[in-house]
Amino acid sequence: MDAKSKSIKALLYLFLILLSTLCFTPFWLMIANATRTGNEIMTGFSLLPGGSLSENWRIVSENLNLGRGFLNSLFLAVCNTALVSYFSALTAYGLAYYKFKGAKVIFTALLIFMMVPSQLSMLGFYDLVNQMGLIDTYWPLILPSIASPATVFFLRQYILSVMPKAILEAPRIDGASEFKIFHKIVLPIMAPGIATMAIGAFIGSWNNYLIPMLIINTPAKRPLPVMVAELSAVRDITTNMGATYLVVAISAVPIMIAFCFFSKYIISGISAGSVKE
Amino acid sequence: MAVPATASERWAVKPPKGGLERRNRYGILFCLPFVLAFLVFNIYPVFRTLQMSFMNYKGFGKETFVWFDNYVRAFKDPLFRDAFGNTLKMWGVNIVLQLGLALLRPIMLYVAVTSLIGGLQLFDLPYLLSGTKGEPGRALYTSVFYIYTTAFTNHQMGYAAALAFVLFLIIAVFCGIAFKLMNQKED
Numbered sequence: 001m002d003a004k005s006k007s008i009k010a011l012l013y014l015f016l017i018l019l020s021t022l023c024f025t026p027f028w029l030m031i032a033n034a035t036r037t038g039n040e041i042m043t044g045f046s047l048l049p050g051g052s053l054s055e056n057w058r059i060v061s062e063n064l065n066l067g068r069g070f071l072n073s074l075f076l077a078v079c080n081t082a083l084v085s086y087f088s089a090l091t092a093y094g095l096a097y098y099k100f101k102g103a104k105v106i107f108t109a110l111l112i113f114m115m116v117p118s119q120l121s122m123l124g125f126y127d128l129v130n131q132m133g134l135i136d137t138y139w140p141l142i143l144p145s146i147a148s149p150a151t152v153f154f155l156r157q158y159i160l161s162v163m164p165k166a167i168l169e170a171p172r173i174d175g176a177s178e179f180k181i182f183h184k185i186v187l188p189i190m191a192p193g194i195a196t197m198a199i200g201a202f203i204g205s206w207n208n209y210l211i212p213m214l215i216i217n218t219p220a221k222r223p224l225p226v227m228v229a230e231l232s233a234v235r236d237i238t239t240n241m242g243a244t245y246l247v248v249a250i251s252a253v254p255i256m257i258a259f260c261f262f263s264k265y266i267i268s269g270i271s272a273g274s275v276k277e
Numbered sequence: 278m279a280v281p282a283t284a285s286e287r288w289a290v291k292p293p294k295g296g297l298e299r300r301n302r303y304g305i306l307f308c309l310p311f312v313l314a315f316l317v318f319n320i321y322p323v324f325r326t327l328q329m330s331f332m333n334y335k336g337f338g339k340e341t342f343v344w345f346d347n348y349v350r351a352f353k354d355p356l357f358r359d360a361f362g363n364t365l366k367m368w369g370v371n372i373v374l375q376l377g378l379a380l381l382r383p384i385m386l387y388v389a390v391t392s393l394i395g396g397l398q399l400f401d402l403p404y405l406l407s408g409t410k411g412e413p414g415r416a417l418y419t420s421v422f423y424i425y426t427t428a429f430t431n432h433q434m435g436y437a438a439a440l441a442f443v444l445f446l447i448i449a450v451f452c453g454i455a456f457k458l459m460n461q462k463e464d
Contacts, residue, residue: 087311087314090307090310090311091307091308091311093307094304094305094306094307094308095304095308097304098300098301098304098305098307099301099304100301100302100304100305102305103304103308106308106311109315109320110315113319113323116323116445117444117445117448119421119424119441119444119445120323120326120441120442120445121319121322121323121326122322122326122441123322123325123326123329123428123434123437124322124323124324124325124326124327124329124438125318125322126336126428126429127322127325127329127336127434128317128321128322128325130336130337143314143318144314144318144319146310146313147311147312147315147318147319149319152311172300178300178303179303182307210425214429
């Protein structure tokens with residue numbers, strides 16, 4: 001390696017270190033602020049942790065049932081992830097490998113609705129839930145994940161690129177039912193693609209704020225993000241600021257753990273669709 | 278003597294008549310849960326929002342048809358204009374930061390458009406930061422934020438629906454311009 005490419009490499013590293021510091025600082029600020037009082041946070045900016053962790057924890061445990069919120073969020077995230085994964089894979093397989101009337105219509109509608117922004121459906125969705133009498137239940141937070149257009153689209157492209165149609169001939173000649181073929185052959189082949197989408201679904205559900213806030217009224221049923229918002233609104237912002245940071249820091253832990261284990265899939269999820277074939 | 282042209286043709290298993298079609302019915306079955314949920318939770322809400330945007334509706338009780346009143350009001354609404362201005366400002370800050378990193382021209386345009394759309398839909402961050410009121414001085418009041426308060430705090434569901442569609446049209450126009458520009462660059 002000559003001197004020139006070495007210096008380029010050094011520059012690149014410097015740039016990357018700078019970028020990662022830039023990304024990590026807010027994260028660290030969140031952790032540091034979780035240990036400071038609201039007054040300290042409002043008046044000054046410091047990267048050093050303060051000494052009010054236990055005081056913040058006291059405010060949190062007095063106002064919120066954190067364990068309950070955690071379980072609520074976890075329950076919703078697990079349900080959503082399972083439904084998104086299974087039904088999107090099923091639909092993607094159905095669209096990609098069977099010829100039937102309406103397949104094209106379904107695919108076109110799906111493409112169009114991928115581009116429709118969520119606030120167009122938000123009000124109508126709330127009204128629908130209201131008319132159905134499902135306000136303050138988990139159904140409207142879980143059932144819509146059966147239809148996830150973007151996931152179906154991704155998985156359809158994925159399965160077309162990894163599975164030749166010929167694979168289906170052997171089990172068909174052996175007399176396997178179509179459902180059995182899907183569960184025993186197609187699903188395992190699709191697993192990496194499904195994993196990528198599942199992680200996205202989990203994180204999306206975990207961070208979802210607007211829809212649960214609209215629909216869930218009973219405090220005990222609220223997922224974590226809605227609880228956090230409630231904390232900052234209950235009393236004045238100054239006293240609860242540190243406590244809010246503490247809850248936010250705690251609620252970020254599962255996402256960080258998920259990232260540690262599945263970073264490979266998360267990165268392939270981000271670059272999904274960027275490669276032209 | 279008619280000899281099959283290739284080996285694969287000779288050995289190909291002929292499906293029984295109608296067998297293939299019967300199998301294809303499973304495709305419909307596999308797509309059915311998705312289609313049902315899609316109709317109920319994706320397509321219906323959008324049309325319901327569109328319908329509400331022509332109504333005087335509180336979110337409960339009676340609905341009266343008012344033609345384009347909500348839309349006329351949206352274009353005259355100074356608060357909506359402010360909210361839209363704030364959205365554009367936040368987008369402006371965002372784009373300066375992002376463009377510095379994307380030095381290639383087509384990508385720059387792409388980043389500009391996607392970040393604008395993201396910005397137009399920005400809601401939870403300002404909502405939480407400002408303690409749910411858009412303070413300080415309504416500087417954090419974004420478009421979606423305004424739609425939200427109109428619908429759920431002021432109970433003007435129909436008007437909020439019209440605002441949502443106006444916002445969507447603005448986004449669509451921006452997208453259209455961006456696509457045009459991108460296509461020109463490629464020629």
